[in-house]
Amino acid sequence: MKTSAVKIVIVTLMMQQSIQSQETKKETVSAENKYTIENCVNHFELQKATKTKVGYQYWFADKDFTQENTLKMSIVEPGKSTHAPHHHIEEELFYILEGKAQFYLDGKTVIAGPNTSFYCPSNVEHGISNVGDTNLKYLVIKKDLK
Template structure:
């Protein structure tokens, strides 16, 4: 019995130490960033976009720069999607800028165009695909849960 309790205490201490270390690393990495008007304004630049299998993506704000949130623009070619329906712990917002999107959420779909937002709660299966004849351009806003 005593050995089992000792092991549980040791595991709990290790987990606590790991969590504290991760929190300190997060605070340190953001403390090192000096936020200025120059690095807080991000103009889209195709040369800095990342090519994907179905188009490209551009990070306006990623987890290495922001405190909690990320902002990405995805461009998807007609008839394609960035990935199969999936789920993750972070909630997500999608905002359609151009094109026609099909949004999948928990077994149902809806088709919508520009100036439409889609919300995906935590751990719900979701996906987005281009069902139009032109490129689909949308923003993805997600909270970073490092």
């Protein structure tokens, strides 16, 4: 068999193996991410929440279950914030459920209560803190690009 014919056979075999590997991977991913009514409904349970330094957080949906979208509820004690103002590539949307929040965006602040949303564009410095005398409870929605 000529050298060029051997190369063609080898490349063909490699391509077939790659295709089979990709098909196996797709089947594995599909089996792992089988969505059912039971795992697509998530009711808040305090005992499943994660304690933080300033309160706690509860992931309704994380990027490993969804297609990189996240939905988290944060509860922050009076006078505290989850972290200092920061920025990141992902845009975020906050929705205030309870309490009084101070929202910082690009050098300016606003204070608002329940049924208010705050939008953070990509790479803009932002932060949220509890300026009330009760717990601040809010949702954080973003698509995780990491």
